[in-house]
Amino acid sequence: MTGGRGDPGLLDSMVHGSLGWLEESRDFFRLPPNVTTDADPNLTLKPLGELAELTQLIGVLHPRDEFRQTARGLFAFAWNETRDGELFAELIRGEPFATYPVELYGVFAQAGLRHAEADALVDTTTRLRGWRVAREDHTRTLGVLNAERRIGLRQHADSGAVLALTGLGGLPEPWALDRKAAYGVTHDVFHLTDWGRNRQRLSPELAGYLRLWLPSWLENWLEEQLWDLAGELLAVTACLPQAPYPAQAWQRLAGARAADGSVPEIGAAPSSGDRAEAFTACYHSTLVTAFAATLARIASDEAEAGRPAGDTAMAGGRTSCESETAP
Amino acid sequence: MAEQTQGAVPLSAVIADAATGVALALRGEGDPYALSAVLRQSDALAPAAIRVLGADVLAPYAMDLPGAPAGGDDAEVVHQALTSFPPGADASEVSVWTYRGLVEASHTLLSASARDWPPPPDAATGWVDADPWPKLSHRVSQLAALALPGLAPGLAEQLTARTDDLARGFVRAVRRRDWLQAAGLGRWLARLPDAPESLGLDSGLAFVRHMGGDDPRVTLHVVAARRFYGRGW
Amino acid sequence: MVTDRTAPVETAALAAEVEGLLEPAEADGVFRDTRECGGALLLAALLLISPPTPRPKTDVR
Numbered sequence: 001m002t003g004g005r006g007d008p009g010l011l012d013s014m015v016h017g018s019l020g021w022l023e024e025s026r027d028f029f030r031l032p033p034n035v036t037t038d039a040d041p042n043l044t045l046k047p048l049g050e051l052a053e054l055t056q057l058i059g060v061l062h063p064r065d066e067f068r069q070t071a072r073g074l075f076a077f078a079w080n081e082t083r084d085g086e087l088f089a090e091l092i093r094g095e096p097f098a099t100y101p102v103e104l105y106g107v108f109a110q111a112g113l114r115h116a117e118a119d120a121l122v123d124t125t126t127r128l129r130g131w132r133v134a135r136e137d138h139t140r141t142l143g144v145l146n147a148e149r150r151i152g153l154r155q156h157a158d159s160g161a162v163l164a165l166t167g168l169g170g171l172p173e174p175w176a177l178d179r180k181a182a183y184g185v186t187h188d189v190f191h192l193t194d195w196g197r198n199r200q201r202l203s204p205e206l207a208g209y210l211r212l213w214l215p216s217w218l219e220n221w222l223e224e225q226l227w228d229l230a231g232e233l234l235a236v237t238a239c240l241p242q243a244p245y246p247a248q249a250w251q252r253l254a255g256a257r258a259a260d261g262s263v264p265e266i267g268a269a270p271s272s273g274d275r276a277e278a279f280t281a282c283y284h285s286t287l288v289t290a291f292a293a294t295l296a297r298i299a300s301d302e303a304e305a306g307r308p309a310g311d312t313a314m315a316g317g318r319t320s321c322e323s324e325t326a327p
Numbered sequence: 328m329a330e331q332t333q334g335a336v337p338l339s340a341v342i343a344d345a346a347t348g349v350a351l352a353l354r355g356e357g358d359p360y361a362l363s364a365v366l367r368q369s370d371a372l373a374p375a376a377i378r379v380l381g382a383d384v385l386a387p388y389a390m391d392l393p394g395a396p397a398g399g400d401d402a403e404v405v406h407q408a409l410t411s412f413p414p415g416a417d418a419s420e421v422s423v424w425t426y427r428g429l430v431e432a433s434h435t436l437l438s439a440s441a442r443d444w445p446p447p448p449d450a451a452t453g454w455v456d457a458d459p460w461p462k463l464s465h466r467v468s469q470l471a472a473l474a475l476p477g478l479a480p481g482l483a484e485q486l487t488a489r490t491d492d493l494a495r496g497f498v499r500a501v502r503r504r505d506w507l508q509a510a511g512l513g514r515w516l517a518r519l520p521d522a523p524e525s526l527g528l529d530s531g532l533a534f535v536r537h538m539g540g541d542d543p544r545v546t547l548h549v550v551a552a553r554r555f556y557g558r559g560w
Numbered sequence: 561m562v563t564d565r566t567a568p569v570e571t572a573a574l575a576a577e578v579e580g581l582l583e584p585a586e587a588d589g590v591f592r593d594t595r596e597c598g599g600a601l602l603l604a605a606l607l608l609i610s611p612p613t614p615r616p617k618t619d620v621r
Contacts, residue, residue: 171525173525173526173527173530173531174498174525174526174527175497175498175501175502175509175526175527175531175534176527177502178592178593178594179593179594180593180594180596209525212491212494212495212523212525213495213498213525215460215495216495216496216498216499216502217498219461219495219499220498220499220502220503220589220591223589224589224591338574338577338578338581339581342581372574375574375577375578378578378582379578379581379582411571411575412575412578418579419579419582419583421582421583422579422582422583425582465586469582469583502589502591503587503589503590503591504589504590504591504592505586505587505589508586
């Protein structure tokens with residue numbers, strides 16, 4: 001079985017547009033002076049962390065050098081905003097029992113970017129019995145476990161056991177997914193596969209389940225014009241072995257793009273002139289689009305080459321490993 | 328100009344009542360089923376209601392139960408439906424197939440009556456392969472009466488190749504809260520051999536019944552899936 | 561009471577109604593989601609920390 005041959009031209013244009021918009025929007029990702037004290041982490045650290053996560057991946061794995069360069073520049077910018085990691089020492093000292101500083105730090109640590117004091121702090125805080133107490137849901141715990149792995153810490157729980165408790169591992173009835181549950185499933189896949197770097201971690205059972213039901217979820221959330229979620233579902237699709245290429249879905253997502261290369265989260269692009277508002281309304285889905293189109297491009301190349309997909313680990317921070325000889 | 332004596336009772340209400348009667352019979356409740364009791368010949372809208380419900384008006388006769396078989400009155404009113412509402416030259420696929428289903432069911436279940444039944448019309452199946460799955464699913468849900476055992480064997484065989492797509496249609500219908508579509512699809516999935524396990528069809532049928540059971544046609548589909556294929560709780 | 565079922569106008573109208581009931585056009589979907597997670601207009605991605613941040617409602621979808 002071979003995967004679906006994609007449309008590299010379309011996929012590349014989406015990465016190009018998204019990266020271009022992200023470049024133009026750098027200033028909105030900058031951290032304010034009160035980022036570790038009064039600022040809302042959801043409006044500051046979260047966007048920066050997401051930018052870092054996905055540009056790191058694109059910077060290593062996208063087949064086209066010009067996209068890798070742009071992405072690497074954005075990733076370097078993100079690291080710069082953390083003041084070479086000093087931010088994490090401050091964050092952890094300020095909120096030693098919160099998981100998000102560790103999750104954020106892991107994004108950079110996987111690429112070899114570390115801060116000595118932050119390392120020492122996380123080494124202590126993540127050994128606490130208290131650290132094993134789940135602060136959020138199981139999906140989030142998968143993310144924390146992934147961060148621990150990236151940093152080189154001992155994982156505080158068995159990821160297989162946690163996975164079984166998630167919306168993905170529980171293999172729910174596909175018609176029982178609402179928006180919240182659908183986002184849970186996409187993130188379960190991202191944490192499990194390290195954002196598509198280790199697609200083979202998807203078991204055949206989970207892959208089969210996703211292959212069956214992704215088309216119905218995609219169809220639904222495209223109809224609702226939730227481009228953000230649709231993009232994530234497309235990213236998940238690209239993680240499947242012999243990944244199919246849902247051409248119509250990609251075309252619909254492409255149709256949602258604004259002229260400036262951004263993709264709105266829902267519906268039509270905001271017409272508000274307020275640039276900060278426009279940023280908040282678009283940055284997430286624009287990032288997701290770049291991410292999904294990168295994974296889909298990789299999957300499409302694999303299908304083109306006739307190689308079996310999903311049997312090559314593409315660890316963070318390194319280029320693709322030697323692939324096995326195609327059968 | 329003749330008046331519509333049944334103008335006060337809309338066709339949809341007549342259909343709903345008939346569906347209720349059929350579902351009751353399929354659950355083994357109420358008096359022994361007689362179509363002519365549920366839809367009286369004297370009711371001007373009876374043939375129209377029969378045409379819409381199609382083969383389902385005869386579904387209780389397909390149960391393996393002792394009791395009065397279909398009688399001459401039943402054959403009369405079904406025959407009236409078939410002669411009054413044949414598919415026109417530009418009839419849709421659904422119109423042709425539902426008509427064909429009623430003809431087939433009449434041949435099988437009203438065979439005791441000596442009637443000249445119309446021949447089953449030729450019904451195209453190209454759409455089964457060609458339709459994208461959302462459209463296919465919507466169409467198939469409207470042909471749920473043909474999911475009765477033994478009806479439309481050729482169609483059933485072709486649909487088998489698209490079982491996964493029909494399951495996707497079920498998911499889509501539930502999400503849209505289109506309970507009638509979901510119930511119709513669930514009923515077909517109950518008949519097809521390889522409905523995916525992960526769909527949770529039994530729970531799905533029960534869910535649809537509780538969410539959409541205000542509509543007697545929804546109830547009919549779910550009850551039929553249970554009665555004839557043992558699916559759903 | 562028996563009506564004249566062969567009256568052409570009634571028959572045509574009834575036939576049309578029958579066809580419409582046999583194959584109604586698909587209704588618009590009614591999409592509902594839980595209101596959990598802050599009742600945000602945009603309940604969305606748990607990309608890193610949490611879903612895209614709830615914004616003040618400026619318009620209703």
